[in-house]
Structures are given as C-alpha cells and as structure tokens.
Amino acid sequence: MAGNLNVTVWNEFIHERRAGGKPMEIYPAGIHVALASHFSAQAGITARTATLDESEHGLTREVLDRTDVLFWWGHLAHDKVEDAVVKRVQDAVLDGMGLVVLHSGHAAKVFKNLLGTSCGLKWREADEREILWNVAPHHPITQGVAEHIEIDRHEMYGERHDIPEPDQLIFISWFQGGNVFRSGCTFERGLGRIFYFSPGHETYPIYHRADILRILTNAARWTGEYSARAREGNGRRPDLRKTVNQNVPLA
Numbered sequence: 466m467a468g469n470l471n472v473t474v475w476n477e478f479i480h481e482r483r484a485g486g487k488p489m490e491i492y493p494a495g496i497h498v499a500l501a502s503h504f505s506a507q508a509g510i511t512a513r514t515a516t517l518d519e520s521e522h523g524l525t526r527e528v529l530d531r532t533d534v535l536f537w538w539g540h541l542a543h544d545k546v547e548d549a550v551v552k553r554v555q556d557a558v559l560d561g562m563g564l565v566v567l568h569s570g571h572a573a574k575v576f577k578n579l580l581g582t583s584c585g586l587k588w589r590e591a592d593e594r595e596i597l598w599n600v601a602p603h604h605p606i607t608q609g610v611a612e613h614i615e616i617d618r619h620e621m622y623g624e625r626h627d628i629p630e631p632d633q634l635i636f637i638s639w640f641q642g643g644n645v646f647r648s649g650c651t652f653e654r655g656l657g658r659i660f661y662f663s664p665g666h667e668t669y670p671i672y673h674r675a676d677i678l679r680i681l682t683n684a685a686r687w688t689g690e691y692s693a694r695a696r697e698g699n700g701r702r703p704d705l706r707k708t709v710n711q712n713v714p715l716a
C-alpha cells in the first residue's frame with residue numbers, strides 16, 4: 466500500500482476522568498487512547514490523539530493538514546469547543562480530510578455545521594439489546610463485517626434523526642424497545658467523506674469489540690483515502706479551495 470494513513474482521534478475526555486465511574490473502568494486511559502492504540506497496530510496506519518483540554522483542542526492547522534481522517538467523540542462539552550477550531554475542522558473536511566463522527570458526536574458543532582440540520586434524535590438509557598443490520602455489504606466500510614451485529618446492552622438512539630438524506634446508508638439498528646435508527650451513514654461535503662456511526666455509549670465496552678473496531682478501521686481507510694493520496698509528496702494536504710472562484714481566460 467502506497468503512503469501512510471494518518472489518523473487523529475479527538476475526544477472531549479471528560480466521562481473517563483470521573484473517579485469511580487464506569488467509563489473510567491472500561492477506558493482507563495480514555496476512549497481516544499483505546500481507539501488510537503488499535504489503529505496504530507494496523508498496517509499502514511499512524512494514529513495520534515487530541516483532546517478538549519489541549520491548546521486549540523489539539524487541532525492546530527499543522528495537525529489537521531497532516532490528518533487524513535479525524536475521529537470525533539464528544540458528549541458533555543459540545544459548546545466548549547471553540548468556533549475557530551470548529552471552522553478549521555470544517556475547512557479541512559471540505560479540503561478532503563475524512564471525518565468519522567461517533568455516537569453522541571451527532572450533536573457536535575462540527576457535525577451539525579457540516580450537515581446543516583439539527584442532528585437531533587430520540588434516546589433512552591435502558592440497557593436495551595441492539596441489532597445493527599449491515600445493509601451495504603458491498604461497501605468498503607463493511608468488508609469483513611457480518612450481516613448483522615448484536616450488542617447485548619446499549620443506549621437507544623432512535624428516529625427521527627434530523628440529518629440530511631445520507632449519501633449511503635450502511636447500517637440500520639433495531640432496538641428492543643421497538644425503535645429503529647440509521648446507525649451508519651455516509652455523507653460527502655466538498656472533497657471530504659464523512660461517516661457517522663452510532664455505537665459507542667461510554668458505559669459499555671463497545672470500542673473493545675473486534676467487530677466494531679473492524680468497522681472503524683475500514684471507515685478510517687475509506688474516509689481517509691483521498692487525503693492520504695493528496696499528501697503524497699510534501700506530507701500536507703493541499704488547500705484546494707484556494708483554486709476556486711478564479712477568472713480564467715480561454716486558453
């Protein structure tokens with residue numbers, strides 16, 4: 466495989482630092498470290514992390530220019546993410562950076578701004594069984610993924626999820642309480658590919674599951690494909706939006 470895929474995993478990193486809590490027990494170093502460690506162990510992938518408390522939330526221009534795909538996990542502190550950083554991430558996506566938005570990241574400013582809708586949904590914490598149905602077995606994100614995935618207990622996320630019509634629906638979830646949810650969706654904005662994937666409530670060990678990690682690794686490769694190619698040469702993704710809106714005479 467030519468080139469190397471650079472993954473950055475961003476996490477607000479609040480739940481896992483609360484002493485005595487379930488998230489700390491499941492992810493002692495944080496969700497971002499659990500995911501980045503998994504990605505780093507995959508061939509051709511280099512992973513780093515960034516968190517809310519870091520300067521510029523760890524998402525400087527320098528970091529984003531070299532990031533092929535950004536994973537986003539947030540829940541309690543969406544409003545604490547600085548607008549300047551949100552804009553920088555949006556621009557990076559339009560320039561071709563991949564973005565994978567996880568679970569409660571549905572309400573992140575980055576996601577809502579890129580999609581243009583409220584992204585609101587129904588939810589319930591009742592330890593319900595969830596079955597994710599793989600409705601796109603031909604898609605790169607589902608390579609090596611079974612026809613359905615069962616999660617014994619999870620938070621319910623239900624329709625209607627106020628998102629624009631996805632470019633492609635990859636997973637649909639059924640919940641024990643009767644709700645359904647579009648749990649895996651792709652969107653394209655500018656040159657960037659976006660994947661939203663709902664499993665990952667912080668009190669369940671979802672990101673330790675091999676089947677879920679397989680999906681996330683596939684998603685990293687698929688959403689980051691263009692950027693990794695565009696960075697070949699000088700290591701940074703070119704700012705292609707600078708070339709639009711030019712008055713070019715006939716040759």
Ligand code: ZN
Binds near residue numbers: 665667
């Ligand atoms: Zn949740």
